[in-house]
Amino acid sequence: MDLNRLRYIGDRPVGPDHPVFVTAEIGINHNGDLENALALIDAAANAGCDAVKFQKRTPEICVPKEQQSVERDTPWGRMTYLEYRHRVEFDKDQYEAIGRYCATRGIVWFASPWDVPSVDFLELTDPPAHKIASACLTDDELLLRVRETQRTVILSTGMSTMEQIRHAVDVLGRERLILCHTTSSYPAPAGELNLRMLHTLAHAFPDVPIGYSGHEIGLQTTIAAVALGACFVERHVTLDRATWGSDQAASVEPTGLQRLVRDIRIVEAALGDGVKRVYDSELPILKKLRRAGVAAVPR
Numbered sequence: 001m002d003l004n005r006l007r008y009i010g011d012r013p014v015g016p017d018h019p020v021f022v023t024a025e026i027g028i029n030h031n032g033d034l035e036n037a038l039a040l041i042d043a044a045a046n047a048g049c050d051a052v053k054f055q056k057r058t059p060e061i062c063v064p065k066e067q068q069s070v071e072r073d074t075p076w077g078r079m080t081y082l083e084y085r086h087r088v089e090f091d092k093d094q095y096e097a098i099g100r101y102c103a104t105r106g107i108v109w110f111a112s113p114w115d116v117p118s119v120d121f122l123e124l125t126d127p128p129a130h131k132i133a134s135a136c137l138t139d140d141e142l143l144l145r146v147r148e149t150q151r152t153v154i155l156s157t158g159m160s161t162m163e164q165i166r167h168a169v170d171v172l173g174r175e176r177l178i179l180c181h182t183t184s185s186y187p188a189p190a191g192e193l194n195l196r197m198l199h200t201l202a203h204a205f206p207d208v209p210i211g212y213s214g215h216e217i218g219l220q221t222t223i224a225a226v227a228l229g230a231c232f233v234e235r236h237v238t239l240d241r242a243t244w245g246s247d248q249a250a251s252v253e254p255t256g257l258q259r260l261v262r263d264i265r266i267v268e269a270a271l272g273d274g275v276k277r278v279y280d281s282e283l284p285i286l287k288k289l290r291r292a293g294v295a296a297v298p299r
Contacts, residue, residue: 005207005208006018007152007176007177007178007209008128008152009050009051009108009110009128009152010128010129012050012108014152014178014231014232015231016231018231019265019268020226020230020232020264020265020268021050021051021211021232021233022048022049022051022234022260022264023049023050023051023052023053023232023233023234023235024040024043024044024047024051024234024235024236024237024257025053025213025234025235025237025251026040026041026044026053026054026236027053027055027112027236027247028054028088028247029236029237029238029239029247029251030088030090031088032087032088032089032090034090034094034097034098037090037094037098038097038101039239040052040238041098041101041102041105041107041109042105043239043254043257044107044237044257045105045106046254046258047254047257047258047260048261048262048265049257049261050108051107051108051109051110052102052108052109052237053109053110053112053131053234054090054098054109054110054111054112055111055112055114056089056090056112056113056114056118056121056122057089057113057114057118058115058117058118059082059086060082061114061117062085062114063081063082068080068081068082069081069082072084074087092121095125096125099125108128109127110122110127110128110129110130110131111127111130111131112130112132112133112136113130113142113146114133114135114142115142116141116142116145119142119145119146120145123149127151128151128152129151129152129153130146130149130153130154131154131155131156132153132154132155132168132172134156134157134158134159134160134182135184137156137157137160137164137165137168138164138167138168140171143171143172144171146172147171147172147173150176151176152176152178153172153176153177154177154178154179154180154234155168155177155178155180156180156184156213157179157180157181157182158182158183158184158213159184162200162204165179165201166204169208174205174207174208177208178208178209178210178211178232179201179205179208179209179210179211180212180213180232181194181198181210181212181213181225182212182213182214182215183215183216184215185215186215186246186247186250187215187216187249187250188214188216188250189216190216190218190221193214193216195212195221195224195225196228198210198212198225198228198229199228199229209231209232210230211230211231211232211233211234212226212230212232212233213233213234213235214233214234214235215250216250217249217250219252219260219263222264223260223263223267226264226267227267233264235251235257235260237253237254237257238251238252239253239254240253
């Protein structure tokens with residue numbers, strides 16, 4: 001294989017000819033509750049995922065000024081949108097607890113920083129990677145700060161043009177990049193997943209491993225992404241899709257996550273290497289059923 005398409009998240013390789021790297025996107029589905037986050041880590045570890053991912057924001061930067069004082073109903077009562085965004089953010093102590101717990105479960109964790117101070121915050125935890133959310137793909141300041149960390153970076157490409165993607169790749173550099181095809185609707189309809197974009201991205205960036213970040217309902221289309229060559233897969237995970245929150249409905253519950261990882265491993269084993277061979281298991285059938293016909297005479 002082309003070694004230029006091999007990346008590492010921690011000590012785990014990501015690229016062609018390696019097991020698909022499966023990330024359970026916890027995001028903010030924990031709703032600011034550490035116990036929920038730990039339960040979601042359990043669900044991911046029990047399913048056999050390689051990593052869990054969170055989201056980190058500085059609310060004063062990420063919430064538009066005109067939205068900060070808008071009130072909304074939440075499970076914790078009526079509050080401004082800015083107060084809500086603070087309510088679902090974890091602090092340093094909580095992330096340290098997450099790190100310790102992930103270590104006990106043998107699973108990697110990292111996060112999507114949505115602003116430069118969040119990169120600085122996450123850097124204190126020595127993460128194995130950073131993820132750039134589709135919404136941040138055009139934020140050159142953020143991309144440059146992430147590039148400065150010299151860590152593996154996963155870039156999602158939802159709601160972006162090919163021109164914007166090429167620019168983001170140029171800003172981030174390719175040496176430590178994993179590129180993910182994404183459709184950024186929640187949930188994303190099957191007719192808009194456009195999984196053949198995996199091949200388009202692989203052709204456009206032949207020295208970059210290509211992955212898939214899915215926001216659809218169901219598992220089969222994510223499995224199809226693996227069959228089409230995705231070497232990194234990310235799906236949102238929730239304890240209950242009926243839970244309050246913007247990402248819950250497009251998430252996978254623990255039982256579904258177990259099926260997803262199981263089926264990914266089956267599909268990647270079934271893909272093989274493309275070299276035609278006669279398997280030992282076929283020999284008894286060959287001996288029993290193969291007919292030695294008369295060769296056709298060319299005319």
